[in-house]
Amino acid sequence: MLRGILPLAAIAALGLFDPEAANAEQVALTSTVSVKNELKYLLYTPDGYATSTESYPLVIWLHGGDQGGSDIDKVKSSGIPKLIEDGKKFPFLVFSPQNPSEELLYPIEKVDAALEEVASTYRVDRSRIYVIGFSRGGFGAWALAEQFPDKFAAIVPIAGGGNRHYLNRTNEKAAFWVFHGSNDGVIPLSDSVVLYERLKALDRNARLTVLEGVDHSGVEWATLNDAELWDWLLKQRLEGAPQ
Amino acid sequence: MLRGILPLAAIAALGLFDPEAANAEQVALTSTVSVKNELKYLLYTPDGYATSTESYPLVIWLHGGDQGGSDIDKVKSSGIPKLIEDGKKFPFLVFSPQNPSEELLYPIEKVDAALEEVASTYRVDRSRIYVIGFSRGGFGAWALAEQFPDKFAAIVPIAGGGNRHYLNRTNEKAAFWVFHGSNDGVIPLSDSVVLYERLKALDRNARLTVLEGVDHSGVEWATLNDAELWDWLLKQRLEGAPQ
Secondary structure (H helix, E strand, C coil): CCCCHHHHHHHHHHHCCCHHHHHEEEEEECCCEECCCCEEEEEEEEECCCCCCCCCCEEEEEECCHCCCCCCHHHHCCCHHHHHHHHCCCCCEEECCCCCCCCCCCCHHHHHHHHHHHHHCCCEEEEEEEEECCCHHHHHHHHHHHHHHCCCCEEEECCCCCCCHHHHHHCCCCCCEEEEECCCCCCHHHHHHHHHHHHHHHHCCEEEECCCCHHHHHHHHHHCCCHHHHHHHHHHCCCCCCC | CCHHHHHHHHHHCCCCCCCHHHHEEEEEEEEECCEEEEEEEEEEECCCCCCCCCCCEEEEEEEHHHHCCCCCHHHHHHHHHHHHHHHCCCCEEEECCCCCCCCCCCHHHHHHHHHHHHHHCCCCCEEEEEEEEHHHHHHHHHHHHCCCCCCCCEEEEECCCCHHHHHHHHHCCEEEEEEEEEECCCCHHHHHHHHHHHHHHHHEEECCCCCCCCHHHHHHHHHHHHHHHHHHHHHHHCCCCCC
8 A cells, every 4th residue: 555654644643543554655755955056167258248238159168177176276277268367368258167076077967057047147149058078078068968958059079978878869950079189098089989970870960070199188278279169169059049 | 357247347336447347357156056856756665664763775766768757657667666566565765766857867966966855854774775777777877876976885777878987986885786688779788898897997896797688678677576686785785874
């Protein structure tokens, strides 16, 4: 017999206690406890943002493993935030969450919640949200593409890896550009190749750039210094994206 | 120059507006918006639970893709919840969250938050929390082992797959028993083999059972009807688990 916990207590209170009530039961419940978020991030706003009324594209930058933890300044030491610190200008917003763990993968539901907060606080063009990630951030980029498929116009995983079985859940309208070095001794090139080939089999808009002779640490800068990446990225647009 | 948004507004309000203030800036912020949870689940309490004061082991059951969605009764149609509905008794609690998506992977941070709610509401032996998952739930089991390594004494992925690069983040004290059918045409056996071999290379307590001639749908029942699994499972204990 299956009974809820409260009805059982009520029966006992009424003196109608049934010896079977101590027996096994399987009940349906709902958890409404929230997942707390305390995600640190850097936010870059471009020249002219403060004085305009326009919406801007937004790039999510997911750093590699070395910048995880609680010291947000570490995030400035690599990738897009480092380029910005060194004076580079971009014509889009950059949202750079810090993985709170130094060891584990990104908590992507928290990253998504923080992204929603940023996208509703700043003037973001919802049809032009892009994710770029390196290494552990590359795994995060693949995971975001699979788990929140309706949000990203383009996904750029650099030296990452992921779950090929769920690539069929990614958005048919999204564009993928995958980068990997041929001499990567940390995450093998084959990880990107498997995912890329699966995307092509699914008839997705996907391209793969293999940087010959480049190792794991080299591929991050080689990719971000490729001017063609930025030209390509800003042309991507997700028609019908949620506003 | 880097400035926070509020100081900039304050400067403007004071009439000290600096033309440079409209320039690009990169600021550090923190997102405190919570991730809402409305995770449905089944909870099984064993014979004697209601009248005892003991703590019990807890099994997390992660169903395969077919039971996802919002109809909680679907979760009763497979796996451990189905065995319970059919009258089988277990000497442990069973927490069976429903994947709210019919297509995507489990939202594992929400699953973890609901697990914490259950473990603090019921009398759960924290050193004996186990996760068993089939197919998409097998992917969930591997993901939980990697992302919440301090919680599970044993992990049993059935016909799943996952991320071999982060297996070094799993708990050295946890035990793994991996099941897969040799005739699986949905998730290939090699997915489990790769993960198992990586665990062995990491010197983890891991075993692999390949069910000869068994296909994807057959491996769920073959595993759950293996009496040795339950004997083995209940012996696993995570010393020093958080209470």
